[in-house]
Amino acid sequence: MYRQKYIFLLPGLLVLIAVILFPLIFTIRVSFSSWDVYNPGLNDAGGAMYARMWEDARYWQALWRLSLLSVATVLIQYLLGFALALLVWRDIAARRFFRVLFLVPMMTTPVVMSVIWRTIFHESLGPLNPILEGLGIGAQPWLSHPGFAFVAVIIVEVWQWTPFMFLLLLAGLLSLPSEPFLAAKIDGAGPIRTFLSVTFPMMGAISVGAILIRAIEASKIMETVYVLTSGGPGTSTETVSYYIYIRGMRDFQIGYSAALSLTYLIIMAVALTLIAKALMRLMVRGAGA
Amino acid sequence: MLRLSNLDLAEDGVPHLADISLDFRPGLTTLLGRTGAGKTTLLRAIAGLAHPFGQISFNGQDWAQLPPWHRPVAMVTQQFINYPHLNVLDNLAFPLIRRGEARAAALAAAETMLGRVGLAQMASRRPSELSGGQQQRVALARALVKGAPILLLDEPFVNLDYNLREGMREELMALLQSGGETTVIYASTDPREALRMGDQTVLMSEGRALQSGAPRAVFAAPAALAAARVVNDPPINILSARLDATSLDIDHLGPFPRDALPEDLPPGGYSLALRAEDIRQNGTVSARVALTEVSGSETVTHLQAGAQPLVMLERRVQSHPLGAEIRLALDLRRALIYGADGALIAKGAAHG
Structure with a gap:
């Protein structure tokens, strides 16, 4: 009875298989081969690629670096985005102005934006160092020093994606009911206490959503690193996706990059699930008086 | 305080x-x-x-x-x-x-x-x-x-x-x-x-x-006509009256016995505020039913006597068809009497 309803599910199911399941299963199969420029094709290499990955310090360093980069950029984006959203929350004129202004970085293509920032950070030709010298801080080795290059990547990511966080959080703030704020005033909560006890907890669900969306995007960071630093100096700004790109697309080690990709996918899925649960517990269910 | x-x-x-x-x-x-x-x-x-x-x-x-x-x-x-x-x-x-x-x-x-x-x-x-x-x-x-x-x-x-x-x-x-x-x-x-x-x-x-x-x-x-309006529900009836030595005339409703108002009230124009419960059936004033509201065990009937709107409150649930003619008795002896400035001057004779 009502079997025909499954016919309507079929197109969606076929797309799911073609777009997600087939590439995933194919990647699993490739990861158990040693397909490279010398041995093209799906041979059987067992777990050799995974064993190699286990001892590949560059991969794990890239993963650790990516984690740091993601946490730092998303945290700064969240704090800045929230602060800006709070600033314009009650001011309609400012809200319109900032909403338009902040769309500009989001609308810029990451590669174009990274080229512009690479020019800004250029140590002899860029405008940043003369400005810093004018301020008495002195020129900095933005793209030639590992630490500064890492900071440069963070700055560019924050510049581009803080507006996204701002817009999401502003939408969240505008959707909050006004009554609890009135109640908080009457119940003796000043502005700071109202923020901590009412605004912030009521923004819990939207905050978790915004942080997770940005964390997922940050975990895939590639274009900024590719254009701005090419993973350098050395490998100091190399992220996992960039490293997989080097192994797969530049060195053509297809089997090995498939093993790296699959492991990366599993680690990210587990990590993001744990982060989501922790954030939900901390920011949504844990909200108390 | x-x-x-x-x-x-x-x-x-x-x-x-x-x-x-x-x-x-x-x-x-x-x-x-x-x-x-x-x-x-x-x-x-x-x-x-x-x-x-x-x-x-x-x-x-x-x-x-x-x-x-x-x-x-x-x-x-x-x-x-x-x-x-x-x-x-x-x-x-x-x-x-x-x-x-x-x-x-x-x-x-x-x-x-x-x-x-x-x-x-x-x-x-x-x-x-x-x-x-x-x-x-x-x-x-x-x-x-x-x-x-x-x-x-x-x-x-x-x-x-x-x-x-x-x-x-x-x-x-x-x-x-x-x-x-x-x-x-x-x-x-x-x-x-x-x-x-x-x-x-x-x-x-x-x-x-x-x-x-x-x-x-x-x-x-x-103390004032506005206060009388606020403190009464159903709405109090406001009637424009003209009093002279021998007669009492109410706009749109006609003449009424002079003795309904206190004897010492000087001739002049007044506003009489009459509560809805002080209007009853079986009188001489003709009015048509405009709306009937039943609230709990009471019935509030909104009527139109010529150009004068009236509200009557009755105990129990009453049935008054829309447009039906009702003969009303207005107990003006219970009216509150306000002067031209809207201030309370006196109460009807029944208030003592």
Whole structure:
């Protein structure tokens, strides 16, 4: 009875298989081969690629670096985005102005934006160092020093994606009911206490959503690193996706990059699930008086 | 004592508060007025949420520079306002914790209050999981647990159904019995509520405080025509009358016996305010039925006698077809008599 309803599910199911399941299963199969420029094709290499990955310090360093980069950029984006959203929350004129202004970085293509920032950070030709010298801080080795290059990547990511966080959080703030704020005033909560006890907890669900969306995007960071630093100096700004790109697309080690990709996918899925649960517990269910 | 002196507040030329000067002492005072009379604005001004010109002081302390969160005030509004992200117990504990009480003590006090309002079983639920009546009970409990010396109640039960409203009102009265020296200000549009609840009542209209005093005294003798309109539900009948030495003539209704009004009333033009219960059937004034409202065990009939609208209140459920002609008897001996300036001059002969 009502079997025909499954016919309507079929197109969606076929797309799911073609777009997600087939590439995933194919990647699993490739990861158990040693397909490279010398041995093209799906041979059987067992777990050799995974064993190699286990001892590949560059991969794990890239993963650790990516984690740091993601946490730092998303945290700064969240704090800045929230602060800006709070600033314009009650001011309609400012809200319109900032909403338009902040769309500009989001609308810029990451590669174009990274080229512009690479020019800004250029140590002899860029405008940043003369400005810093004018301020008495002195020129900095933005793209030639590992630490500064890492900071440069963070700055560019924050510049581009803080507006996204701002817009999401502003939408969240505008959707909050006004009554609890009135109640908080009457119940003796000043502005700071109202923020901590009412605004912030009521923004819990939207905050978790915004942080997770940005964390997922940050975990895939590639274009900024590719254009701005090419993973350098050395490998100091190399992220996992960039490293997989080097192994797969530049060195053509297809089997090995498939093993790296699959492991990366599993680690990210587990990590993001744990982060989501922790954030939900901390920011949504844990909200108390 | 809470003292309001010369409060004025207008927005876009519309007066919300106009020269309000009132003293509120411990006990329950009702603010009675129609929608838009300024009751909510007045309560918001006391709470610090509206900022009128004039002075508000409590026990001699000027509140001009005191922000809402430092005022010793609790408030319940028409809307069911609670903290949606907190459970019921934390909702009640919130004002106590904000005041600096230890969390354990605040939770214990909140639990006790929750028991008093009959919601002990709901402590761990979020407000959104409660019915409207329960949500308002939480809001009321949160206001009461604070133990503030001033409790502002802005038509707290208006959004509840009739039975729940009656029940909640009784509960509130019982809870306030133990309120001690609390100054409770209860805004209402319902004169019966004001009569039943208040130690004092203040009549408000168009941002002005028209009259204040004991509810029964105010009801018996509204000092002005506007006050008579506010304090009566169903609406009081206003009749334009002309009196001379031998006769009484009422616009649109014709002549009436002169002796219905006090003998010593000098000839002139007057407004007679006649309550709906002082109009009955089986008289001489002809009127047609415009609308019939049955409320509980009473029937309110709106009639048209020529150009004069009339309202009649009858006991029990009555059936009057629309457009039907009814012969009315107006007991003018029970009328309130107002002069040209709208001030109460005298009462009809039956008031003695």
